[in-house]
Amino acid sequence: MGQLITKLKKEIIEVLNLEDVGPDEIETGAPLFGDGLGLDSIDALELIVLLEKNYGIKIDDPKKGKDVFYSIQTMADYIEKSRL
């Protein structure tokens, strides 16, 4: 899980163009869509693409996306669950 979390943080930084943000600066349990990282609706769509591209998981319902992308932790949990 730890490895996955670090991997996710690096991927998000790259895919969402979060320059000047290091993986250690992203709190695993903190909400991604709030003041912290300043993510918006386009970032949410890109995370859907990321999940499909890097993990083969498709999210068709945007409402489901809200729960999955709450934090790095919820993303990692969802990926792990999908692997079972």
Add this chain to the structure above:
Amino acid sequence: MGNETERMVGCYISRSCSIIGTNVFVDGCIDFNQDQFVDFNTFIKSVYKHYGIGFLKFYKMDSLSKLAFLTSEILLMGRSLQQKYRPEDTGIVLINSSSTLETDTRYFHTIEDKSNYFPSPAVFVYTLPNIMVGEIAIRNKIMGENITFVAEKYDPQFLYEYVNLLMSGKIKSCICGWVEFEPNRSFYESFIYLVEKDDITNRNIKFEASFLEKNYHDLKV
């Protein structure tokens, strides 16, 4: 044609900013430059850092928007349009040549390989040349007349005429100019002007096609 001259209102250029090659010009003088030629991405990031912009969304923009946005940021430094004008009283008029061809190509790469097909919304949104105007509007809360023209070559006379038309009753200030980013990444240039009804700076730089023309040629040399 008599009508035309009657409606022409005298306006002034309060400030100008241009980014050409590795130079940033403010009011015709070099304000920042990089001696070595570096690629656009590296250069534009160093400009961003040098001016201490601190707007993280900058990194999500495509090249054309980065160029237009940064030029506008430097143009407006120390000037609060929001304090002087209502949001609807400022307009934005930009002209461009290659539209977003560089970004179009980048987006196309996300869909051309059917076995690796992942259309990117973050790239797609920038495949419209008016997005650079949107970024400037959002940053500065500008809600007035806005438009993006595309032309083969920069025509200062046309820019002057259209902005003047808007300044004659529709807006009180205008961010206007020419921003071009050619897909062949070694060519890009921006010339953006802040036009206002009053001569704020007392330098008597009238907003005229001849000034735009001269400014363009002088800085490109």
Add this chain to the structure above:
Amino acid sequence: MVYIAGDNVITSLGFSTAENMWKIREHVCGITRSDDKRISRTPVPVSMVDSDRLEEEFEKIPSEKEYTRLEKLAILSIRDALLGSGVDGSDKRTGIIFSTTKGNIDLLETDLASQYEDHRIHLWSAANEIRKYIGNPNIPIVISNACISGSLAILVGQRLINNGKYDHVIVAGADIMSEFIVSGFQSFQAVSQEPCKPFDKDRSGITIGEGAGTIILTTDPYVGKKNSRITVMGGGTSNDANHISGPSRTGNGLYLAINMALTETGLQVGEIDYISAHGTGTGYNDEMEAKAIAWASLERKPVNSFKGYIGHTLGAAGIIESVYAFESMTGNLLFPSMGFAKLGVSKELNIIKSLDQAPLHHCLKLASGFGGCNSAVIYRKE
């Protein structure tokens, strides 16, 4: 004063204004389901111009070189609009404005691109081919401003005539179907799996369309096959200054544009007889538009969207839909908003549900687009 001397539209409903209006009267929907994998990986509703007919129509006119799909649409449209307009397309006092979002975007595909010069991918190049064919001597003014491009083109044309720069202006717009566009909007989850339903409770996104539209503007009230009863009174553009793809949640930007139009024309809210909305069929746009209309105290005015008939024709939309609005005004007809069954926005709009008649003197045309832009134009029937 700026009059309409002539017009043309080319869409999935046909190749002339008359043909389009006949189909609209018959409540014909131009949206079909496409299985073409060159447009979309999965089947999707789209509004396509009949390709065979496009070639047939283009064969009928003289041409010495190869033209792209976009250029063919625009050339045919402008030619038809000029016919009987009484306006000389080759006159120096006739300006030419072209609106498009992506121009010859199909040329990004390598096998097509090899047939044309490198620069044909540029919007100004496509516009130049079109203006050369028409024989117009002026540099075309190209407007690429997302989905309000067409409406903006009409406004700019009107302003340049009022300013004395031109006596007439050819305002043409076109955009073609492409995988580029379809996949892009699909990546935004903005494409409906069913034909779009503007303002409806069950709406689920846009239907992408292609087409071309032309309006011939003139200072001369005596030219034109329609005897020039319709005028472009004025209008305004604004920016939400909120987000580059999401519309404002309050509708304040579009409301501002509506106010600009009313202020410029001196009209009172009560004088607007009909609203031709942008109405794309997305959750956000239609709700935003409803809010702006209500804020401007226009919610009781009959309103429709034409996108249920022809989809969203992007850079051509403002022009095509304005022509439909002119026809509505000329015939005092209120066409039903196709795809609408039950109100799905928070404001009680007066969506036109069935063909109706009413005296129409002033029409408000709305548009909004990516980049936070909005436009509002007012047309008058003399």
